[in-house]
Amino acid sequence: MPTTPRRAVFTRLPAALAAAALAVILPSQPAAAQPTLAITFRGTTPLTGTPNDQNGQAVTPTGLSGISWAGPTDPTRWAAVMDNSNKILFLAVNLSPNGTVTSVSFTSALSLSETRDFEGIALPTPSRGTVYLAEEDTPALHEFRLSDGLRLRTFPAPAVFSSRVPNFGFESLSLRADAGALWTANEEALTADGPRSTPTAGTIIRLLQYAPLAGPPDTFIPIRQFAYLTNPIPGPTFAQARSGVSDMIALPNGRLLVLERSLAFDFTNPFQSRIYEVRLYTPSGQPATDVSQPPYASGLSGQTYTLAQKILLWQGNVTNMEGLALGPRLASGNFSLLGIVDNGDGLSQNTLVAFELAGPVCPGDIDGNHTVGASDLSALLSAFGTAAGQAGFSPAADLDGNGAVGAADLSTLLSNFALTCP
Numbered sequence: 001m002p003t004t005p006r007r008a009v010f011t012r013l014p015a016a017l018a019a020a021a022l023a024v025i026l027p028s029q030p031a032a033a034q035p036t037l038a039i040t041f042r043g044t045t046p047l048t049g050t051p052n053d054q055n056g057q058a059v060t061p062t063g064l065s066g067i068s069w070a071g072p073t074d075p076t077r078w079a080a081v082m083d084n085s086n087k088i089l090f091l092a093v094n095l096s097p098n099g100t101v102t103s104v105s106f107t108s109a110l111s112l113s114e115t116r117d118f119e120g121i122a123l124p125t126p127s128r129g130t131v132y133l134a135e136e137d138t139p140a141l142h143e144f145r146l147s148d149g150l151r152l153r154t155f156p157a158p159a160v161f162s163s164r165v166p167n168f169g170f171e172s173l174s175l176r177a178d179a180g181a182l183w184t185a186n187e188e189a190l191t192a193d194g195p196r197s198t199p200t201a202g203t204i205i206r207l208l209q210y211a212p213l214a215g216p217p218d219t220f221i222p223i224r225q226f227a228y229l230t231n232p233i234p235g236p237t238f239a240q241a242r243s244g245v246s247d248m249i250a251l252p253n254g255r256l257l258v259l260e261r262s263l264a265f266d267f268t269n270p271f272q273s274r275i276y277e278v279r280l281y282t283p284s285g286q287p288a289t290d291v292s293q294p295p296y297a298s299g300l301s302g303q304t305y306t307l308a309q310k311i312l313l314w315q316g317n318v319t320n321m322e323g324l325a326l327g328p329r330l331a332s333g334n335f336s337l338l339g340i341v342d343n344g345d346g347l348s349q350n351t352l353v354a355f356e357l358a359g360p361v362c363p364g365d366i367d368g369n370h371t372v373g374a375s376d377l378s379a380l381l382s383a384f385g386t387a388a389g390q391a392g393f394s395p396a397a398d399l400d401g402n403g404a405v406g407a408a409d410l411s412t413l414l415s416n417f418a419l420t421c422p
Contacts, residue, residue, distance in 0.1 A: 036395070037257075037277050037359035039314040039337065042100045047350035051089055051106040054148065059087050059109040061350050066121040066134070066173060066247065067323040067340040073126055075328045077107075080340055081121040081133060086112040086149070088121070088131065093338065097331035099356035101338075112149040116142075119322070120173025120184060120247060128218075132173060134184050139169030141184060141210065141220070155182075155210060155220045160298055163192040168244065171322070172259070176250040178363075182210040182220050183256065185228070187244035192299030193227075197243035199264075202230035204300060205245050206291060207256070207278070207308065225292040226280055226308045227300060228258065234272050235264030240345075247324040249337070252421070253363045255279075255401060258310065259324040259339070270347065273321045273339075275355075276310040279395065281403030283309060285388030314355065319348035326357070329421055333370060334358040359396075364416035366396045372419045380405060380413055 050058050063083040070077035078091045088110040094103045120134030130152060133142050141155040161169070164186050171187040188196045189203040197203040207228050210220035233243045243262035250256060256278040263271055280288045289296065289305035296303055320342045327336035339353035364372035366379040379397055386393040387404040399409040 036311075037313055037357065037361075039275055040098075040356045040358070041314065041316060042098060042354035042356055044318060044341075045101040045104055045352045045354070047091075047104065047106070047352060049106040051109040053087070053109040053111040055111060057111070059089065059111075061089055061106065063342055063344045064089070064340045064350055065119045065171075065322040065342050067325045067338055068121045068123045068131075068175075069325050069327045069338070070123050071125065071177075072328065078325070078327075078338065079121055079123055079131065080323065081118045083119055083136075083342070083344070084115075084117050086115040088112065093327075093352070095327070095330065095336050095354070099327075099330055099332075099334070099336040099354050101352055101354045104352055110146065110149050112144050113151055117169075119169075119171045121323075122173045122175035122182065124175060124179060132175060132182065134170040134173035136167065136169035136171060136187075139164055139186070141170070141173065141182065153217060153219060155222075157208070158222050158225070158292065158297065160190060160192055161186065161206075161208075163190040163299070165189070165191060165196065168196070168242075172245055172247040174248045174250040174325070176254065177252040177326075179212060180254075181212075181250055183248050183250045184208050184210075185245045185248060185258075187246065188230075188242060190299070192301060194301055197230055197233050197262075199233045199235065199237060202232050202243060204229055207248070207258075222292070224290050225296075226288045227291050227296075227305055228278065228308045228310065230260050231262065231274065233264050234262055235266040235270075238265045241265060246322045249324060249326050251326065251361050253361055253365065253399065255361075257313070257324070259321070261321060263320075263345075269317050271317055271319050271321075272315065273318055274315040275313045275324070275337075277313055279309040279311070279403075280401050281309060281388055282306060283388060285390070285393075285403040287403055318351070318353045320345050321353055326361075329370065330356065332356065335361055362416075362419065362421040364399060364413040364419060365421065366394070366399075366413075368396070370421040372413060372416045376413060377417075380409060384410070 065083040066081045117136040122132040168188040209224040246261035247259040260274045288308040321339045322342040323340040335357040337355035341351035360368040366376040383394040383397040383405040399412045
């Protein structure tokens with residue numbers, strides 16, 4: 001019997017209000033404000049200490065390659081995964097109203113039943129009692145039990161990912177807040193898709209979405225892929241030089257952030273990090289190609305396709321930042337982001353990197369005030385019927401990210417009316 005991805009169910013607005021909303025579309029309305037995401041750097045904090053695992057064994061933190069927040073039920077709890085190991089470390093992190101780290105400590109560790117090159121991590125709701133990990137070598141996604149570290153299930157990758165370059169497989173992982181999607185990506189191009197990055201050209205990677213299937217045991221299947229071009233290597237190359245995707249964030253509203261990390265032969269500034277907002281269409285409104293479908297499913301070399309659009313939000317040098325995760329809403333009303341630095345290169349130290357994220361993040365929240373209400377409805381109706389590249393188009397009102405504001409976006413907003421972000 002075929003299975004289909006499950007969908008979140010929300011309390012709907014009364015039919016009368018929905019009908020009234022459609023009647024409000026007035027050509028004479030002024031264009032809605034167009035809020036954009038903004039990221040502010042809030043400093044770095046060294047990570048020290050040696051936690052014990054479930055067997056009472058001390059674990060030395062090293063190779064911290066991914067980070068994830070435990071969620072609003074335990075707002076100070078975070079988890080980090082160590083690459084080329086079987087270790088997950090748990091941290092207690094306290095944040096100031098603007099997202100600066102005020103204190104951090106390792107609280108415990110978990111030894112998993114298997115050692116692999118784990119690079120990305122995502123914590124689902126605590127009631128599930130598990131953790132998702134992205135593993136670079138196979139590559140694949142795995143789910144482990146938090147109580148004893150036993151692997152429960154594996155979510156295989158599409159066949160094309162078997163052409164990954166060694167050490168450039170799945171480096172990233174993010175779970176959307178409503179558990180509606182897992183996202184991952186290869187770090188640099190698959191051999192079937194093109195060459196690795198150089199000082200004159202970036203590399204093509206695949207943003208890969210998994211959707212959940214209903215019914216026990218809950219599992220995820222790959223559904224969509226989009227081609228994304230990284231920046232070139234910002235300097236001379238050497239054996240370990242690179243410019244690829246090291247992590248992703250699936251925001252609650254379904255939009256994506258991508259962390260690019262580059263390394264060049266530069267004694268003063270070898271590492272560079274960039275955080276981008278990603279839109280699955282071009283500035284002119286052309287949809288990005290879903291490259292999970294033929295003829296792209298077996299490789300992109302020699303093919304013609306449309307890339308996802310990326311918009312730079314922040315760039316800087318914080319050495320080898322490999323992980324990035326969305327954290328709790330701050331007292332300022334914005335959201336926290338935490339990055340984590342891998343110390344495995346001889347230049348970097350175990351470090352947390354703090355950011356503050358401002359702008360619309362919640363589903364239906366167009367004006368960025370973290371509540372879905374009348375002002376969001378007015379903004380959407382003002383942009384209704386427009387597409388990217390046209391006057392009046394609002395990226396924030398394009399809730400499904402398809403490059404146009406239409407009935408699906410209105411349905412999403414009405415489904416979430418009166419929602420307040422946690």
